[in-house]
Amino acid sequence: MERRREEMLMRKGPWMAEEDEILMDYVKKHGPRDWSSIRSKGLLPRTGKSCRLRWVNKLKPDLKTGCKFTAEEERVVIDLQARFGNKWARIATYLQGRTDNDVKNFWSTRQKRLARILQTSNQPKSQKNNGKAPASRHVATTLEAPRPLSIVEHSSSQSQSCQLSYLENPDVIKMVALPDLMNPGLHSLETNLPQLEFTPTEKKPCIEPQPHFSFPLPHPTLDGLPLLPENQDLVPGLGASNLMEMFCHQETPSPDKGSHYSVNAPFLGLRGNSRNGGKGDSDNPATPDSFFDDFPTDMFDYIESLASSSEW
DNA sequence: AAATTCACCAACCGCCCTTGC
DNA sequence: CGCAAGGGCGGTTGGTGAATT
Structure with missing residues (x-):
């Protein structure tokens, strides 16, 4: 009672x-x-x-419960997260039928997946096969590479082999993982797309609304900021060497550490977690993790398609 | 077939802001 | 102006089912 x-x-x-x-x-x-x-x-x-x-x-009516995020929705989340930081409620307003919780869960899952991928990749090869994780989940993306990652300029011919959803993204920096980076098997897959595009999140003043967005937006712009600027294949003036400097300016590769690059790229608009004085995420100091926030999700799709391939 | 791993989801917690008194 | 309550939001946790070994 x-x-x-x-x-x-x-x-x-x-x-x-x-x-x-x-x-x-x-x-x-x-x-x-x-x-x-x-x-x-x-x-x-x-x-x-x-x-x-x-x-x-x-x-609430009109919720898309039980539906996975579409590729388009994923792209929107990635773009808006880069722009707003972890403002899930705000991001959710641009996704009809999605709640902040949905977006948050989606992002969290994505982050976990990436963390696992990176962790797995960072293990020496000798450990990899002994690890508990299934071999098929090993992937070929890492910042602790046996050899330095090479950064190449974006070209339209290359872009055609990339995930289309990111081609219109501004300030695209393409990082090409060397074919033998983690797995010799990548050689045979090279033409498929061993290329990872990173989307810098620098908040540039934009002039025109992004015409490529096909989803319904409540506003043509986001708080005065167009969703995406016009195509710009590269940050102006950023050649490969400049990029390398920017990525590695804090710590140059040291031979004895196996070319470990400590990435600290302020121009990426790195974000920290929001809470600790972090109401304004966008101007938070960079955190090691936040760099990876900008990985496109379909990067993982690609990686996982590789990973599940019998060629591994 | 059992065990393990992973993805997804729902819900709670705690912090902060707003509002009303 | 200060305080308390309510509400909003982001972070986190725990459960569950699917996939994989």
Whole structure:
């Protein structure tokens, strides 16, 4: 009795269908506001926060629940994350039917995948086959390379072999992993695309709206910033040597460390996590991880398609 | 077939901002 | 102006099912 009463005081955990019904009914009558009064009126033994969250993430009409992010949505998230940082709620406003939680989860999964990929790649070959991770998941992307990564200029002919969704991205810097970087098998796959494009996140003032966006946007621009600037294959004046300097200006490759490049590229607009004084993510100091935030997700698709290939 | 790994998702927690008194 | 409550948001965790070994 007492226990039941306690339960009634405040419920946690998964929502039941009846609770959903009550909440829906409440929102129908009162609108999505005054969440705390749901509890105070004795309608549900849930906190206002919990009610709001449930509504926003599950009950709100027109949500794309259960649908994976499309390639286009992924691209939008990547672009907007580069622009806004971890402002999931803001990013979500540009994705119809997606919530901040959706975007956050998508991004988190992507980050974990990348972290794992990098970790796996950083292991010496001798360890790799002994590791618990399946061999098929080994990938060929790393910043701790046996040989330095080479950075080449973008050219239209090369770009055609790349993920199309990134070709219109501004300030594209293409990093080409050497074919034998991690796996000799890459030689045979070279023509397929052993190229990784990095999207710098420098917040440049843009003149014109990006015409390539095909998804519906609430505004033609984002807070006055066009979503993407016009095509610019390269940051003006950034030749390969300049790029190398920018990537490696903090620490040059040391032979005894096996050409380990410590990447610190301020021009990328690196971000830190938002909370610690980080309300303005975009001007946060760079963090080691944040560099990788700008990896396109389909990079992984490509990598994984390689990884799952029997050629590995 | 069992164990392990991974991806995805739902929900909670804590911090911060806004608002009302 | 200061305080408290409510709400918004980002980070994190835990559960579950699918995929892989």
